Amino acid sequence: MKGEAWLFTGVALFFAVTCAVYAAFAPDPAGFAALAVSGLMSALIAAYLWRGYGRVGRRPEDRRDARVREAGGTRTFFPARSYFPVLTAAGAALLALGVVQGLWLFLIGVGVLIPGVYGFAFQNAGRED
Template identity: 55%
Template sequence: MKAEAVLFAGVAGFFLLTGAGYAWWSGREPAGTAALTVSFLMAALMSFFFTMNYRRRGSRPEDRKEGRVAERAGPLDFFPPHSAYPALTALGIAVLALGVVFGLWLFLVATGVLAAGVMGMVFQFNDRA
């Protein structure tokens, strides 16, 4: 993350110099000066974030030339099997769009179908430890 910190520090320096020059030569025009000041602050914040992460965690495997992919790879997680809830959610969205065209009654029915599909996807594997 050290390279990213240096990159964003350079961007922040560019916006600082550009903003100061713009404020000087534009006769204190507020919109451009404010935009360049905010750009400087955002780039400085990113540089600070990357610097702090580098100090806390050190270099990453991708920062070293001898780093390997296996050093960064973590454990594989749970991949769900087939489910009917994505199709139910898609049907709910399609009927909801038709409900906008054809009437409130169809829109309300589709809202129920969509809610059932979304809740099914969210809570389908809730009991998994």
């Protein structure tokens, strides 16, 4: 993960420098906002990767002397089929339509979105590794 972390750290620094130069020479606020958000998003990914590197340590992919069999076995967990993404998407769509159409549809959207997000967060809470 160290290589990926350095890559996204470099991307975040590039966007930060580009955003600073753009802010100094261009009066357009939309370009500044786009560069700032791009820098923040890449910094978020870089922070996640650095945290993962600190937690997991060096993987076999990070070492030159690693063997193929070291990378074998269970690497990660993939959850089973779930309907919570559909429920969350429907709730978000109803919520967005409710902003345009009226409070009643917005409240229905909130009522559909909350169980979807709750299910996303806790569908694997009792799982043993």
